[in-house]
Amino acid sequence: MSALLALKKLHVAYGHVQAVKGIDLELHAGQITALVGANGAGKSTTLLGISGLVKASGGSILFDGDELLSLAPHHIVQKGIVQVAEGRAILGTLTVQENLDLGAYTRSDKAQIATDLEWVFSLFPVLKNRANGLAGNLSGGEQQMLAIGRALMARPKILLLDEPSMGLAPLMVQEIFRIIKHINQTGLSILLVEQNVKQALKIAERAYVLENGEIVLQDSGANLLNNSKVIAAYLGT
Structure with a gap:
């Protein structure tokens, strides 16, 4: 394949x-x-x-x-390749709704855009509740949800996620990874960059380990979770 x-x-x-x-x-x-x-x-x-x-x-x-x-x-x-930036890069002086609208700026299929917006709101109900509020007033976890939702509004074929768990509380990290897995189960392909090696390998079918700009290991996520070099270098046990 x-x-x-x-x-x-x-x-x-x-x-x-x-x-x-x-x-x-x-x-x-x-x-x-x-x-x-x-x-x-x-x-x-x-x-x-x-x-x-x-x-x-x-x-x-x-x-x-x-x-x-x-x-x-x-x-x-x-x-069809859309990136969610490290640090989220939401536009804090715009509303949640305006941020989501910007995600669809390349599209003209208004009916499908409306359907996709409702899907994003179903994934992230807090965004629907806060749609008319300033994005800058959201918590860090809510801003990460907004950044992912905005990317989804572009209808990507591949979603590039850059450090989605960075700076989030442990419970929110769990929620973000649950959502990533759920989005993938709809058929969306995801390339995930993540310092939280354990969580990333748990949900990845394939994974690569990068050191100093070079790939040093590659395997299934499950196999790398049990790889002695990965455990020693990244998992702390």
Whole structure:
């Protein structure tokens, strides 16, 4: 089975600093694939390279067989790859509803947009209750829900999630991962970048471990959870 998204020898640099050093990675349709590792390993840079927000300096990014390297970020969104940024990046001076509306800015199918909005509200009832309030007044967990909901309004084929559990209380972390799994069960493919290695590996069908810009391990999420190197380096036992 061919991959929906395939990175081949991908290099991403900031000036003369190579942050991602020729990695290969595949995401298959309908799966959660996790990219885990320590802070500074190159995980977020990989997502930025896929999204076109940082231009890759070499290699290939294939989405359903089409090369993405030359595309502008908004064209990548239009193709169906949507990123939820690290730190959420919600627009705090706009309302919750306005943030969600912005998620659908590339679309013109008004009836389907309305249906998708109701689906997002069913996933995150707090957003419906707070729709007319300022997004900046939401808690950190609620803002993460809004960031995911806004991305879903673009009707992505692939959802790129960058550190969705960052800064959240343990109970909210559990809720966010439950929602990610639920969204995936609707058929949406997800590439998950996460420092919470244990939680990421629990829900990922496939996972890659990134160190210093290079893939050092890859396997099923379940196998990596029991890998002695992963346990020693990331799981603290």
